[in-house]
Amino acid sequence: MIRTEIQLEVPADSALRLAIRRKAEAFFREKNIIPPVSYNDLSDYADELMLINGWGGKSKAFVMVCCGNAIWQPYVSSVPFNRRILLLPQCMSNSKLCRAEHDELGLLCSACNNCSISGLLHTAEKHGYITLVTEGTTITSRLIEEGKADAVIGVSCMEVLEKMYDSVTKYAVPGIGVPLHQAGCVDTTTDLEWVKEELLRYNDHDGQQLLNMNYLRNKTSTFFTREQLSLLMGVATNSTEQLIRDYLLIGGKRIRPLLTILTYEACSKKHSSSDLSRLALAIECFHKASLIHDDIEDDDPVRYGQETLHSKYGIPVAINAGDLLIGEGYRLIAETNLDPSIIHRCIHAAADGHRLLATGQGMELMALRNREILTIDQTLTVFDYKAATAFKVALLLGAIAGEADQETLLLLEKFSFNMGVAYQIMDDMQDFTGPAGEISPGKSSVYLSLLMEYLGAEDQVLFQGAYYSSDINKIKQFTDQYGIGDQAQKLLDKFLEQTRTCLKEFKNPALKLALHEMVGKIFRDYI
Numbered sequence: 001m002i003r004t005e006i007q008l009e010v011p012a013d014s015a016l017r018l019a020i021r022r023k024a025e026a027f028f029r030e031k032n033i034i035p036p037v038s039y040n041d042l043s044d045y046a047d048e049l050m051l052i053n054g055w056g057g058k059s060k061a062f063v064m065v066c067c068g069n070a071i072w073q074p075y076v077s078s079v080p081f082n083r084r085i086l087l088l089p090q091c092m093s094n095s096k097l098c099r100a101e102h103d104e105l106g107l108l109c110s111a112c113n114n115c116s117i118s119g120l121l122h123t124a125e126k127h128g129y130i131t132l133v134t135e136g137t138t139i140t141s142r143l144i145e146e147g148k149a150d151a152v153i154g155v156s157c158m159e160v161l162e163k164m165y166d167s168v169t170k171y172a173v174p175g176i177g178v179p180l181h182q183a184g185c186v187d188t189t190t191d192l193e194w195v196k197e198e199l200l201r202y203n204d205h206d207g208q209q210l211l212n213m214n215y216l217r218n219k220t221s222t223f224f225t226r227e228q229l230s231l232l233m234g235v236a237t238n239s240t241e242q243l244i245r246d247y248l249l250i251g252g253k254r255i256r257p258l259l260t261i262l263t264y265e266a267c268s269k270k271h272s273s274s275d276l277s278r279l280a281l282a283i284e285c286f287h288k289a290s291l292i293h294d295d296i297e298d299d300d301p302v303r304y305g306q307e308t309l310h311s312k313y314g315i316p317v318a319i320n321a322g323d324l325l326i327g328e329g330y331r332l333i334a335e336t337n338l339d340p341s342i343i344h345r346c347i348h349a350a351a352d353g354h355r356l357l358a359t360g361q362g363m364e365l366m367a368l369r370n371r372e373i374l375t376i377d378q379t380l381t382v383f384d385y386k387a388a389t390a391f392k393v394a395l396l397l398g399a400i401a402g403e404a405d406q407e408t409l410l411l412l413e414k415f416s417f418n419m420g421v422a423y424q425i426m427d428d429m430q431d432f433t434g435p436a437g438e439i440s441p442g443k444s445s446v447y448l449s450l451l452m453e454y455l456g457a458e459d460q461v462l463f464q465g466a467y468y469s470s471d472i473n474k475i476k477q478f479t480d481q482y483g484i485g486d487q488a489q490k491l492l493d494k495f496l497e498q499t500r501t502c503l504k505e506f507k508n509p510a511l512k513l514a515l516h517e518m519v520g521k522i523f524r525d526y527i
Contacts, residue, residue, distance in 0.1 A: 388420025
């Protein structure tokens with residue numbers, strides 16, 4: 001969590017180290033800060049504490065570590081021990097007496113008691129921790145990204161704590177860092193009582209319980225079984241009803257129902273599995289209907305590695321199946337046991353989403369019909385109506401059903417807009433720079449719209465000829481010539497920054513951290 005322009009020193013005086021820790025903890029008990037916080041904010045908090053207490057500038061790196069720990073402590077302490085990682089460095093071993101072996105994960109402690117590692121491992125493993133004794137951050141980062149742990153307590157030198165800060169912040173993983181006294185990479189020491197204090201700190205009654213994304217993903221999958229569909233939608237009585245049930249069970253990551261479950265779990269104080277399962281299934285019905293209609297309009301032959309419905313059964317059957325899914329979605333919302341006013345608001349949110357989705361799709365279809373390339377403003381509007389609206393409806397349904405306050409609902413709309421547009425820009429960048437150079441006439445593309453902003457009249461004619469003849473090489477020549485890749489990256493950066501700014505405003509810790517984690521995993525190569 002430190003940057004190299006700050007002296008990476010740990011105070012030699014143990015009394016001063018303890019005083020800084022306790023002062024930081026007391027300071028943030030009054031602040032009520034919801035993590036994660038940016039590096040700049042952390043630096044500002046450290047400066048404020050140092051000014052108040054008269055600590056010297058050489059202590060700033062250590063003060064920043066203690067500030068970060070104090071902010072995260074309530075959240076780390078709410079995570080069960082078996083969902084935490086203890087990360088220790090190999091350099092804490094006794095280089096002359098250590099009998100441990102090593103494998104690809106790091107040091108395999110032999111419990112010879114010749115150093116402090118075995119005692120810490122014994123304490124942590126007794127309480128169910130995942131433990132690692134390794135140098136570097138690769139393994140820990142991988143475990144975090146894979147969702148194997150919900151909190152990290154790490155002992156390391158200041159340099160490694162700095163590297164870990166970026167990964168932990170990106171995925172909003174609660175973390176505590178205990179610095180080594182020195183960075184010599186051999187026979188290092190740390191404050192053992194501090195480590196044990198953090199290891200054993202647990203409080204599941206402080207109101208800071210977080211959402212476990214693995215749990216939410218597993219919960220989402222339980223709603224999509226044949227038995228569950230029969231329970232919620234009734235037993236299929238004809239071939240069309242069977243067709244849509246089969247289609248609901250194939251393919252996809254079920255991101256949208258996951259979002260609905262996420263906001264409901266974060267906002268609701270009276271959970272109803274029956275209502276939640278209907279809302280999650282409704283969102284998936286709407287999504288699958290849009291895919292069926294999209295595939296028809298784009299004449300795509302394959303979806304989820306299988307024939308699309310219209311390719312297999314013909315366009316009339318596919319249109320009808322999509323229409324039935326939309327009807328089922330609204331029926332599922334109406335059949336919840338929610339208050340009628342909440343049902344009304346859920347239906348309104350879904351209907352508004354359908355209206356925007358059809359409008360955005362219509363803009364693309366009319367552009368194809370008229371052989372036009374949309375302007376950048378029009379393309380961003382399409383991204384908003386199609387991608388951002390899909391996120392928005394999924395998030396709002398769970399939040400409305402969970403009786404979230406108006407401020408949270410407005411923030412979710414703002415978040416959905418920025419993240420949805422960023423997602424579609426990223427998708428365009430990956431498609432366009434991929435080996436196939438996927439560009440299809442009539443499909444909105446930020447690359448093409450940006451290019452049209454820069455081309456002169458003569459080049460526009462040449463470019464449009466290349467576009468409608470699908471001359472990918474010629475199109476890429478133009479985009480390279482005008483630096484369109486850099487312009488697209490700047491646009492993505494703008495919307496990602498707006499997404500992060502929006503996340504800072506959330507007051508619900510569980511919701512804020514879960515959305516942070518989701519953004520980190522979706523955009524991990526870009527933030």
